[in-house]
Amino acid sequence: MDEVGAAVVPAMDAVEKLFGEHTELQLRNSALGGGWNNHQYDQEWHSALVGLEDAEKELVARLLDDNEKSLRVISLVSEEPLGKTALARKVYNRLDIRQHFERRAWVHVPKDFSYKDVTYRGLLIIILQQIELYPSWALPRAPEFMTLHFESMSEEEMSAMLYQILMKVRFLIVLDDVCTVDVWFMLAYPFANVLNGSRIILTTRDSNVASHDYLWSSRLNLMRLSDEGSWALFLKKVGIPQNSSDINNFREDILRICHGLSPAIMLLGRVLSTMESSEWSRVIDLVVAAHFGKGQLPLSNFVVLSYQMLPYVLKPCFLYLAVFPKAYEIPIRRLLHLWLAHGFVQTSPEASVTEDVAKKYLEELVCRNMIEIVRWKPDGTPKTCHMPCYLYDVFLPKAKDKGFLVHHGKSECTSADSLEFLLPFVSFNTRKRDTIEPLQPFVSFNTRKSDSIKPVFTKIINTGGFLMPKVLDLEGVFKPVLSEKLGIMVNLRYLNLRWTLLNSIPAFIGDLPRLEILDLTRTKITILPCSIWEANNLRLLYMTRVRVLKGLVIGFVEPRIYGLDRCTNLRKLDLTCFHSESALKTAQCISRLDNLHTLRLTSSGDPLNLMLSPMKDHQSLSNLYLFGGIEDHRIGNLPRNLNILTLSASRLTEDPMRVLGKLPQLRVLNLFNHSYLGQEMTCHADQNFPELRVLKLWILGKLELLTVENGAMPQLRELEIRVCEKLRSSEGLDQLPALKELILRNMPQDFVEDARRRLGNEKLLIK
Structure with missing residues (x-):
């Protein structure tokens, strides 16, 4: 248990009792209501580092220093939870870092790590899983499959394989939460003679771990935030403009009690954001009154306050995360299913779809900084999460006490x-x-x-x-x-x-x-x-490849034979049509599945055009994958509420971008594998994809010119173009205001140079 946990657990009951005596402050938070979250899943908002900008610049500079070819171990050190892991992860995922290092791996080191034990073998497997030993087509990328692949290998064989691979490439490895010198020295020392600019980032709370004077190690100490940084972070979390006079009246008290400790600022900010400013003084007084010791106000007060002020429906959902190992990346899909199965999710007649309510629970816990998103999907929704480490040791005993x-x-x-x-x-x-x-x-x-x-x-x-x-x-x-x-x-x-x-x-x-x-x-x-x-x-x-229905194949018979018309609560559907006679009836059946939000529809066998018109008015369908021919004049029959659209083998001959640009909620558009057979593609300013975040163009073999008009795709952050062999130039890419990444894979050199000339190297990732 870390310092925070040790400080909290003995006083938890006493502190909770004090907060519990003031239940009138919790009445408004007793259940979730409308309008409780203004930010939703804004990846940039949640991932932004406030107050650590200088540390980020310094870390990036050390990682990219071309004058230093020898291996360097950079230690991020602070005894308190000041954002070491968040800083490392932000830098680890930067485009320039991904471009610079050929192989990357992230490893959370367990506190009970022991060399030459099963845990060391586990670390080797985790690193090997991430460094792409084989081409993507050679083996499934899932960790479970890769684990089976390494099962027959001895620890010495895996260690030798890792050494042989990493000695030939420039690599970056993050060792997160290292507790002893032996751990990082044992993992880093074999690569001490690497002379290709490889780097290791180490995060630790123990200053002794980073205090050894090795020639190839350096140290970056993280400090508490300044008053300016603290206030900027607080305003960001509370979601209120800086020029609000009501808020500025609390500035001195908030800076004093938080004392530059970023977790305290984040937790307090999100609690206060849920209530009127007229109640803030009472909450601040409670935080101070709960400090029974002397000296600096501890983080434990803010931790307990955040838990006590959770709506009652969220408390079991939050505590359930302690069932998972510390720092384990929990798939969102898996966590929501567990919440649903245990009956934690409460619904009302107005919100009968429990999966949607579960997502709201998750969203609120994320915004209250009680759950941290680790990885995101391309559409900006979360993929994996965990309980922040500084909370885990505190609430593990609490989860046991509550019956978990x-x-x-x-x-x-x-x-x-x-x-x-x-x-x-x-x-x-x-x-x-x-x-x-x-x-x-x-x-x-x-x-x-x-x-x-x-x-x-x-x-x-x-x-x-x-x-x-x-x-x-x-x-x-x-x-x-x-x-x-x-x-x-x-x-x-x-x-x-x-x-x-x-x-x-x-x-x-x-x-x-x-x-x-x-x-x-x-x-x-x-x-x-x-x-x-x-x-x-x-x-x-x-x-x-069945409320999900996957792998259903419909041949000459009607879909009703399979009972598809009775699956009125179906949420996800994956099916294949083998005959044109069933294509229309299948589409008509789909149109009556009012709760369906994800559909993968494939045509197979003889050339078969997919039927879209029956689905045009579908209100809940948000994720659509279509594999098969689509007649040009039918592309306008797509459902209007799509968030994600993937077209493959559509063989459209007319540019679909003017029609697709009218979809008001579209966030991800994938045009794959001969979905468009034309030579020119234009993204128009008047039909401009207002919410599009990700655009992927793969294997469009006849495409020669891509044009982006000024004002089109104002929210586009990621553009990936792959194997478009005739594409030589583009117009307007430099006018995309939100673009952060242009990813090019197997593209003609002329196009690569044209993109580099327009955008520079900062936004360009070539693979």
Whole structure:
């Protein structure tokens, strides 16, 4: 436990009691209402570093110093949570850094790390997973698959492979939250003689870790924010203009109690942003009154205040993050499913779609700085998240006290006697095939052989080791044995078998009376038992390539034969049409699925044009992937509320950009693989893609000229052009005001030079 956790836990009850006595301040926060968040998922807003601009410039300068060819280990040091990891991640993802370093890897180092133990092997696998050993077409990029690839290799073989690869390229490795000198020295020392400008960034709270006087190490100390930086950060988090006289009246008190500590400023700012300024004085007084010791106001006061002021519906959702290992990147998809399965998400008659409400919960916790987004999707929505590390050690005991089961196993289990089952919640093991980052839920065991699972699983059931859990999450476990005893789990709502590589599932899965979510993605399961269609509560069914419905193939028959017309609550749909007779009826059926928001529609076999007109007035469809021919005059029949549109093999002959530019909410547009066969493409100022963030043009073999009129695509941040072999020039790229990245892959040299002349190297990434 870190300094923050040690300071908070002993006084937690006393502080909570004090805050709890003033419940009148919480009444307005008792539940979520409309208008509670002004920022939503603005990636730049959440990722901006306020007060660390100078440190960012210094770090980037050291990383890109071409005069220093030797390996350099740059240590970001501060005993307090001052944004070391956030700074490292911001720099790690910068375009100029990605361009400069041929290979990059990010590793969170666990506190209980031990050399020559299973954890060191895990670190090697994590690094090898990220440095792209093979071309993207050679192996699946999923970590679970890559882990299987390394399973047969010894620790020495992996270490040698890593050394041989990294000695030939310029690399950047981030070692996050290093606690001892041995850890970073052991990982960095083998590369000490690299002379190609490679770098290692190390973040640590222990000044002793960075105090050793090695010739190839340097140190960058982070300090508390100045008054100017503190106030700028506060205004950003509270979301109120600086010239507001009401706010300026609190400036002195806020600067005094936060004392330049950025987490305190962020937490307090977001709490105050939820209430009227007339109540601010009382909140500030409470924070001060909760400080029972002497000296500087501790971060613990702000931590407890933020938790106490959470709407009651968000508290269990927040505490549930402590079930995952510290700093583990939680897929948003997985977290929301777990919240739903445990019944944390409350809906009203006006908001009956629980998935949408769950997303609102997440959004609010992010804006309150209680959840941190780690990675983002191209459309600006979050992909992975975690609880900030300075909160994790504080709320891990709290999660246990509230009844959340947390079991992070450290060694291989051979019997149920070594398992810790406290309450009917998921049990996670942080080891996965001897790696440290991924986790294995429900039971703690080694997953190299599926037969090691069966006796443990069966014994737990036979001895009453669990009390009918709602969740069984086995994501990434290699071919677990699903005992028939699983059929007695009458409360099971969520069964996650993603990346288990199972070949089949037992027929009794469909008989589970409360099963709502079944995830079979990245398995080898192609046939479902008939009983699955009788699962009355099943809402989400994921299969590789089914409230998700994936892999459905419609031939000559009507889609009603498959019961598609009865799936009125379907949220995601992936289907393939093999015949023109069924294409129209399929589109008509889709138009009646009012809750559908994601559709992947593929035509196959004989040339077949997709039918769009029945879907034109679909209101909820926001993510659409179309693979197959589209007649030019039908492109205007696309649904109006699309956020993401992907066209592939559409074979349009007329420039579609004038029509597509009218879609008011479109944020991501992907034109792939002969979707357009014309020679010229123009993005018009009068039909200007008002919300477009990402545009990707891939394999448009006849495209010769790309023109962007002044005023078109005002929000475009990323433009990627790949394998457009005849494209020689572009007009207007330098007029895109928000453009941050132009990514070129396998493009003619003439076009590359033209882009460099127009934009310079700062925004250009060539691969």
